[in-house]
Amino acid sequence: MGNDEMRKKIGFVLLSIIIVLGVTIYFGRDKEQKEETLFKKEAIEFWVVSDPHYIDKSLTDSGIAFKKIKQTAAGKELDFQKESWQAFIDKAIKQKPEMLIITGDLTLNGEKVSAEKLAELLKQLTDKGINVFVIPGNHDINDGWARKFVGDQQEKTEVISIADFKKIFADFGYQNATSYDKSSLSYSVSVNQRYNFLFLDSNIYPEDSQPQTSPTTGGTIRGKTMKWVKKQLKKAKEEKKKTVVFLHHNIFAHNELLSNGFVLNNAEEFKKVLADYQVPIVFSGHIHAQDIMTETVNDHPLTEIVSSSFSIAPQGYGVVTLNGNSFDYQKQENTHKIPQVENYPEYIKELFIEDGKRLGYTQLTDAGLSDSKKLDIASEFVGQVNYRFFSGNDFISDEEVEKIKAEPGYQIIADNSKFLKDYIDSIIQDKNQKDNQLKKNLY
Incomplete structure (x- = not known):
């Protein structure tokens, strides 16, 4: 066979391969675009959790350094998280919701081992047929605060990179995604014939190739992600489906003093997009406080x-x-038992109230109050009111507000600390709607 004939034959073979590959890719793409729903049925139940801030036990020896962190952890329970999560997972397996959704801050400060161990716990749910969907929070990706606590020292520990997050949580949302955003960790899921769920990465963090930094509190829906969001919403609208959105940061200011860094930087733009495509419900977390709020945006509730x-x-x-x-x-409370603590729900409640009491004590002593009896009364008042707000039990009448303001604790605060009074006034009453339940028609 001559060289020319050989070249022609090789060229023909290569052309044939290209044509076959082209046909395969073309039809493969069509197959991918044929959207399969996660469920065939209309009635589904899902559970929503936010900000678990899980830290694995291997990262602490419960020494001095860890005790200091617990004192500045804003009332977080960090000692028995594995046991608490196991009890919660056991409950879910027994009650069998179709899905569990976690809206960010999966880890305390982005420790890779914490993510891996939480994923091991969550796998128990997927093994039982309960779908799990997660998105990152501002403490999860390339967080320079990731630490291990040894004795009286803090040691740096391996962080969760963007690539790590995709790998560790591959089975918790990404495997069921019908579309991915290439510029973030966002994805969408076709739940059934009526609903799509949109899981959005609203966080600001360094790329894997950049130096790690302290976590950025604020968040945004980035330009390329916004375009992808609009595409997903448009597609759902054309299919006459409603979209429910999940993200870490808030779209509304749920408290006048807890908005900077908690509400999306481009919330106004994003709300208009949601209204344009008639998104009825958004789930978020980040502020650690239970709250429900409805606003009319461009004539859309x-x-x-x-x-x-x-x-x-x-x-x-x-x-x-x-x-x-x-x-x-309906908001539920994880009133479960763990063997390590006699009354775990009461234990974590006291832990959080004590944190509020420390806030009150610190602010009042800084303001110059030294009367120990008054400090005790006012600090206890702060702890109780703080707990009511964060647990979503602040939707109360004006009469109840007046009774609270007549209490000695409030009077002591009003006389001694403007900052603390302003804070208490901002959390004492929610006037818009109940925060622990909501029933509505979405169509």
């Missing part, structure tokens, strides 16, 4: 449900039933 942190009392979680156009949300 948009509701945001913020889940309190699962790392603090009362370990609230949302139980949601979607059935056709009916939406039913």
Whole structure:
């Protein structure tokens, strides 16, 4: 065979391969675009948790350094998280919701081993047929605060990179995704014939090739991600489906003093996008306080449900039933037992109230109050009111507010600390709607 004939034959073979590959890719792409729903049925139940801030036991010896962290952890329970999560998982396996959704801050400060161990716990759910969906929070990716606590020292520990997050949590959302955003850790899921769920990465963190930094509190829906979001919402609207959105940061200011860094930097733009495509419900976390709020945006009622942190009392979680156009949300509390603590729910409640009391004591002593009796009364008052707010029990009448303001603790605060009084005034009453339940029709 001559060289020319050989070249022609090789060229023909290569062309044939290219044609076959082209046909395969073309039809493969069509197959990928044919969207399969996660469920065939209309009635589904899912649970929503936020901000568990899980830290694995291997990262602490419960020494001096860890005790200091616990004192500055804003009331988080960090000693028995594995046992608490196991009890929660056992409950889920028994009650069998279709899904568990976690809206960010999966780890305390982005420790890779914490993510891996939490994933091991969550695998028990997927092994039993319960789908798990997660998104990162501002403490999860390339967090320069990731630490191991040894004696009186803090040691740096391996962080969760972007690539790590995709790998560790591959079975918790990403495997069921119908679309991925290439510029973030966002993805969408076709739940059934009526609903799509949109899981958004709203965090600001360094790329894997960049130096790690302290976590950025604020968040945004980045430009390329916003385009992808609009594409997903448009597609759902064309299919006459409703989209429910999940992200870490808030779209509304749920408290006048807890908005900077907690509300999306581009919330106004994002809310208009959601309203344009008639998104009815948004779930978020981040502020650690249970709250439900509805605003009318461009003549569209948009509701945001913020889940309190699962790392603090009362370990609230949302139980949601979607059935056709009916939406039913009820906040539940993880009132379970663990062998290490006689009354775990009361233990974590006291832990959180004590943190509020420390806040009151510090602010009042800094303001110059030295009367120990008054300090005790006012600090106890702060602890109790703080707990009511974060657990979502602050939707009260004006008469109840007046009774609270007549208490000695409030009077002491009003006389001694403007900062503390302003804070208490901001959390004492929620006037818009109940924070622990919501029923509405979404169509």
